[in-house]
Amino acid sequence: MGLPPSVLPVEQRMKMWGMYIAGEYGGMNDVLARLYRMSGKKEFLETACYFDNEKLFLPLEQQVDALENLHANQHIPQIIGAMEIFRGTGEKMYYDIASYFWEAVTKAHVYTIGGTGENEMFHGPGRIGSLLTKHTAESCASYNMLKLTKELYRFENQKERMDYYERTMTNHILGGREHGTTGETVYFTPLAPGFHKEFEHENSCCHGTGLESHFKYADMVYAHEGQKLYVNLFLKSRLEWKDAGITIRQMTEMEHPETVVLEVESREEFPMAVRIPGWSGEERGLWIDGKKQDTMSVESGYLCMTVPEGVHEIRCLFPCGFYLESTPDRPELHSLLYGPYVLAALSKEERFLKLDIDPGKAEQEAEKDGLTFCYRGLVWKPLFEIDREPFQVYWEKV
Numbered sequence: 001m002g003l004p005p006s007v008l009p010v011e012q013r014m015k016m017w018g019m020y021i022a023g024e025y026g027g028m029n030d031v032l033a034r035l036y037r038m039s040g041k042k043e044f045l046e047t048a049c050y051f052d053n054e055k056l057f058l059p060l061e062q063q064v065d066a067l068e069n070l071h072a073n074q075h076i077p078q079i080i081g082a083m084e085i086f087r088g089t090g091e092k093m094y095y096d097i098a099s100y101f102w103e104a105v106t107k108a109h110v111y112t113i114g115g116t117g118e119n120e121m122f123h124g125p126g127r128i129g130s131l132l133t134k135h136t137a138e139s140c141a142s143y144n145m146l147k148l149t150k151e152l153y154r155f156e157n158q159k160e161r162m163d164y165y166e167r168t169m170t171n172h173i174l175g176g177r178e179h180g181t182t183g184e185t186v187y188f189t190p191l192a193p194g195f196h197k198e199f200e201h202e203n204s205c206c207h208g209t210g211l212e213s214h215f216k217y218a219d220m221v222y223a224h225e226g227q228k229l230y231v232n233l234f235l236k237s238r239l240e241w242k243d244a245g246i247t248i249r250q251m252t253e254m255e256h257p258e259t260v261v262l263e264v265e266s267r268e269e270f271p272m273a274v275r276i277p278g279w280s281g282e283e284r285g286l287w288i289d290g291k292k293q294d295t296m297s298v299e300s301g302y303l304c305m306t307v308p309e310g311v312h313e314i315r316c317l318f319p320c321g322f323y324l325e326s327t328p329d330r331p332e333l334h335s336l337l338y339g340p341y342v343l344a345a346l347s348k349e350e351r352f353l354k355l356d357i358d359p360g361k362a363e364q365e366a367e368k369d370g371l372t373f374c375y376r377g378l379v380w381k382p383l384f385e386i387d388r389e390p391f392q393v394y395w396e397k398v
Helices: 010-018 028-039 042-049 054-061 072-089 092-108 139-155 159-176 205-213 359-365
Strands: 222-225 228-231 237-241 246-250 259-266 270-275 285-288 297-299 302-307 310-317 322-326 333-338 341-346 367-369 372-375 378-382 394-397
Touching (some): 010 054, 028 072, 042 072, 054 072, 054 092, 072 092, 072 139, 092 139, 139 205, 159 205, 159 341, 159 378, 228 246, 270 310, 285 302, 322 359
Parallel strands (some): 228 270
Antiparallel strands (some): 222 228, 237 246, 246 259, 259 310, 285 310, 297 302, 322 333, 333 341, 333 394, 367 372, 372 378
């Protein structure tokens, strides 16, 4: 959009916004665009657009991944601001920039836990295995990626957005808090072999967002489009949608992620869609009041149904098991997952463990106690269940 003349010429602004760290203006474009949307005052929108960062925005507009050597959490809030400008103006360029940024980051710049950045920086696309250090996955970068995911989902309820949201929230955000009473959180989640989480008490950026993150688990459990209700995340929760006359009590157990149980009460029938998680197998099932449904409707990655009026129990089965993910640049390095959970082997070894793991055999051979597994002589736990013990998320497959 055209802007009135500024005391600061565009060249000076671009120099300022491109400075490492010093150009970290946070969510100023976001805040100003929100003020415009609430007040209608054009000067707020014009000021928001003065923060457009050409070094970041122009390549994204051309769908070019030019994120290498950019500070991750310096730039993610700028993209959230672009989404807010789009909300206020409908100017699609800003949405396209934000959407492509999300695609670029989640497909080529994230570790298996959903976190991004090494030593706070984006690196070349696909550089994951070569960047497994003590300083991986800055937690406030994930905080902001989840905010961006939520904003994008408002406009396109793509199931893939919620797959990423679940992965990152469950493994990085939930895995970043100290298990005791201090309230301390991690700055980085170390993914180098044999390291442990370091919880910090100083007032850093990641400490502030770390405190806030743990009050936001309910953010995207449910959503709606008109009268259609979406169940996106599988957590014990209660929803009261008073305008629609719908109450839902979700009783899903973390130890049994394959079984999603919903007790639904409604004053009239309504459409509901339950996300089919990316980690689940094909042999899914649906029961209503204990009766198995012979046919199931699947639309855009959601299991869709019409829920009758009254009180009913909806039970969905999403087969859950072990599977492996390798790094794009070092295909010998793998991580082991069970359903939505990234598993870490408890180990002080600072060299990558060499393991022969076959997910199919692991189903039969691993000893399971809750979400703790004993396999190949190692104890494996979801990363969020590990407190201060050294661990390995990545290991070498032989």
